[in-house]
Amino acid sequence: MPGLRIEGYVIVSADGMLANADRVMPEELKFEGDKRFFTAALDRADLIVHGRHSHEGQANSPQRKRVVLTRSIGTIAPDPSNPRATLWNPAGTSFEFACELAGVRSGTVAIIGGPAVFGMFMDRYDTFWLSQAPLVLLPGGEPCFPGVPRHSPQEILAAHGMSPGDAQILDAAHGVSVTPWRRAA
Numbered sequence: 001m002p003g004l005r006i007e008g009y010v011i012v013s014a015d016g017m018l019a020n021a022d023r024v025m026p027e028e029l030k031f032e033g034d035k036r037f038f039t040a041a042l043d044r045a046d047l048i049v050h051g052r053h054s055h056e057g058q059a060n061s062p063q064r065k066r067v068v069l070t071r072s073i074g075t076i077a078p079d080p081s082n083p084r085a086t087l088w089n090p091a092g093t094s095f096e097f098a099c100e101l102a103g104v105r106s107g108t109v110a111i112i113g114g115p116a117v118f119g120m121f122m123d124r125y126d127t128f129w130l131s132q133a134p135l136v137l138l139p140g141g142e143p144c145f146p147g148v149p150r151h152s153p154q155e156i157l158a159a160h161g162m163s164p165g166d167a168q169i170l171d172a173a174h175g176v177s178v179t180p181w182r183r184a185a
């Protein structure tokens with residue numbers, strides 16, 4: 001959809017994981033500075049898109065419009081448990097139609113995971129915001145993108161036509177930063 005700007009957000013460990021071996025995002029990957037950055041970005045977004053296990057669970061979450069991927073339905077349906085959410089099965093209908101049904105035709109869409117959902121949009125991000133926690137290791141954890149750890153998250157973003165901008169420090173004590181990876185215009 002030409003009026004939509006697509007942005008991705010993740011925080012990854014030094015070994016490229018977004019969750020531990022139990023497929024849970026552990027406390028050691030949570031940092032106040034990153035949380036503030038992520039919360040502000042989601043507050044600005046017009047629509048949030050995520051898989052069924054990747055709800056951000058923030059104070060403002062009930063106010064946000066969202067599309068939730070699930071195979072529990074064939075195509076698309078309102079979420080009976082949340083008036084601002086639309087359930088979407090991409091095997092049944094297009095992303096454009098999901099946005100339209102969610103009532104969003106222009107503005108910013110924030111893609112927030114999990115790995116398969118990040119992978120689906122790899123050729124569509126205008127900017128992918130890659131937060132990194134270089135002191136955290138999650139051996140046997142859940143890789144942030146399809147293709148990790150054979151390739152690093154940075155190699156995957158570069159292979160999909162994105163280039164890194166300047167990193168911002170989010171937590172100096174733990175070396176946590178966020179780097180915008182932008183698609184060349």
Ligand SMILES: NC(=O)c1ccc[n+]([C@@H]2O[C@H](COP(=O)([O-])OP(=O)(O)OC[C@H]3O[C@@H](n4cnc5c(N)ncnc54)[C@H](OP(=O)(O)O)[C@@H]3O)[C@@H](O)[C@H]2O)c1
Nearest residue numbers: 010011018019023024025051052053054069070071113114
């Ligand atoms: N570090 C970070 O920044 C970050 C970011 C995101 C997530 N996480 C963490 O990573 C873990 C994510 O878990 P996850 O791997 O289970 O990912 P997920 O994508 O959140 O959830 C997987 C579920 O989403 C649905 N889904 C995903 N892809 C689909 C597709 N192509 N078509 C239809 N439905 C699809 C399916 O739901 P149904 O079972 O209903 O069919 C699937 O079981 C969580 O612990 C989360 O907290 C961390």
